[in-house]
Amino acid sequence: MLGPDYRAQFSKDSAARAGYARCEVCGKVSPIATRKCPRCRSSLHLREPQSIQNTLALLITAAILYIPANILPMMTTTKLGQSVTSSIMGGVMIFIDEGSYLIAGIIFFASIVIPSIKILVLFWLCYCAMRAKRFSHTQLTQIYRVTEFIGKWSMIDVFVVAILVALVHIVGIVYVTAGFAAMAFSMVVIITMLAAQKFDMRLIWDRLRDD
Amino acid sequence: MIVAAITSLWERSQRSEFLPQRCSYMAKIYDEKFACVDCDLLMEAPKELDPGEKFSCPRCGHRLTGGNLMPIDVVLSTSVTAVMLWAIALFQPLLSFGAAGRYNAITIFDIPFLLLDGEFYVASTLVLTFVIFLPALYLIAILGLVIPLKLGTPAFHPVLLAKWLHYLGPWVMVEVFFLSILVALIKLTESGDVLYGLGFWLFMAFSVVFTYVFSKVDSYKIWYWVDRVRT
Numbered sequence: 001m002l003g004p005d006y007r008a009q010f011s012k013d014s015a016a017r018a019g020y021a022r023c024e025v026c027g028k029v030s031p032i033a034t035r036k037c038p039r040c041r042s043s044l045h046l047r048e049p050q051s052i053q054n055t056l057a058l059l060i061t062a063a064i065l066y067i068p069a070n071i072l073p074m075m076t077t078t079k080l081g082q083s084v085t086s087s088i089m090g091g092v093m094i095f096i097d098e099g100s101y102l103i104a105g106i107i108f109f110a111s112i113v114i115p116s117i118k119i120l121v122l123f124w125l126c127y128c129a130m131r132a133k134r135f136s137h138t139q140l141t142q143i144y145r146v147t148e149f150i151g152k153w154s155m156i157d158v159f160v161v162a163i164l165v166a167l168v169h170i171v172g173i174v175y176v177t178a179g180f181a182a183m184a185f186s187m188v189v190i191i192t193m194l195a196a197q198k199f200d201m202r203l204i205w206d207r208l209r210d211d
Numbered sequence: 212m213i214v215a216a217i218t219s220l221w222e223r224s225q226r227s228e229f230l231p232q233r234c235s236y237m238a239k240i241y242d243e244k245f246a247c248v249d250c251d252l253l254m255e256a257p258k259e260l261d262p263g264e265k266f267s268c269p270r271c272g273h274r275l276t277g278g279n280l281m282p283i284d285v286v287l288s289t290s291v292t293a294v295m296l297w298a299i300a301l302f303q304p305l306l307s308f309g310a311a312g313r314y315n316a317i318t319i320f321d322i323p324f325l326l327l328d329g330e331f332y333v334a335s336t337l338v339l340t341f342v343i344f345l346p347a348l349y350l351i352a353i354l355g356l357v358i359p360l361k362l363g364t365p366a367f368h369p370v371l372l373a374k375w376l377h378y379l380g381p382w383v384m385v386e387v388f389f390l391s392i393l394v395a396l397i398k399l400t401e402s403g404d405v406l407y408g409l410g411f412w413l414f415m416a417f418s419v420v421f422t423y424v425f426s427k428v429d430s431y432k433i434w435y436w437v438d439r440v441r442t
Contacts, residue, residue: 040370
């Protein structure tokens with residue numbers, strides 16, 4: 001599995017260079033020859049296996065799903081026999097028209113800005129981990145940490161729609177049905193969260209050259 | 212009698228096991244070697260940290276731990292509180308919405324089932340798993356580790372519980388859901404009469420307590436408990 005000089009690809013001072021692997025589950029550091037973590041019996045890897053391939057595959061899926069999520073209707077509202085459809089951006093526009101700028105801002109930020117920036121940032125990180133020449137390791141680490149942290153906040157839109165739809169259904173005058181965008185958007189959030197988890201930040205630090 | 216009880220409680224709370232201790236559980240787990248999560252820098256775990264002192268990776272700046280050993284009683288009491296709040300908050304009316312002269316109340320537990328009527332299958336599953344079941348599973352796993360530790364009895368599969376906590380952690384969305392409730396409220400107050408139910412206040416308390424537990428319990432603490440429970 002590992003070539004004779006496998007250690008040369010890792011940065012100086014790293015655990016992998018010294019032949020140690022950090023268990024992904026419990027964090028215990030053991031020699032890579034151990035194969036299984038002595039504490040939690042998970043398989044040991046120096047780096048997440050196929051990290052970039054998995055991240056890119058998930059990212060492409062998310063990017064494809066992101067298009068219908070924004071174009072197609074999120075829901076169809078039927079009131080007194082008349083049907084109205086609304087997409088994510090349409091929902092934001094309704095909030096702006098009603099003058100509730102705070103909610104419009106939150107929804108716009110959570111469901112349009114965060115997912116798109118997240119997908120772009122992860123693509124950029126994969127690019128840096130593979131072939132970019134000049135980048136700041138510390139900055140990229142901070143960006144990655146922020147992306148990982150804000151990921152789940154994109155769910156706000158889905159949850160707001162869920163609460164409103166549930167309330168509207170119990171009142172019973174208005175009838176709301178789901179559009180494909182509701183599913184596509186939820187999948188975009190989940191898949192980008194998975195992609196961020198699959199990405200191994202240590203690959204970026206491995207490209208730190210010893211001077 | 213009450214005074215005596217309070218005094219004895221105060222004296223007990225002053226015992227060292229209840230107070231943050233000057234020690235590093237990281238040094239206890241990683242006695243020889245320790246590696247940063249983000250940059251894989253190999254280093255020695257700090258031998259001693261002051262209560263509340265933070266320890267960050269010298270190369271990438273990742274905050275590795277908050278330092279102090281949170282007393283087991285605090286974790287136990289806050290988790291039990293959170294479980295109780297969870298059990299009550301889900302079945303109390305969250306909001307009542309008045310239209311055409313009648314009020315209709317929903318509980319959080321109703322939301323996924325009402326969503327099924329409107330064919331919101333994915334959203335329904337998401338609310339049911341991320342907001343209702345995963346937080347409960349998370350708290351149960353914490354209690355499954357902490358209660359045996361407190362009582363000194365053997366735990367039921369501690370490694371399995373700790374792995375649960377590791378995998379469930381990123382998917383718990385209690386605080387996101389609470390913010391969504393607030394947004395939905397602002398929206399509704401503009402279009403009709405909204406009454407806050409008991410469930411709203413209970414869920415608010417639940418998200419505060421849960422987020423406190425969630426932020427204080429990091430993976431180093433969890434695996435430290437596992438090691439202690441197993442020996």
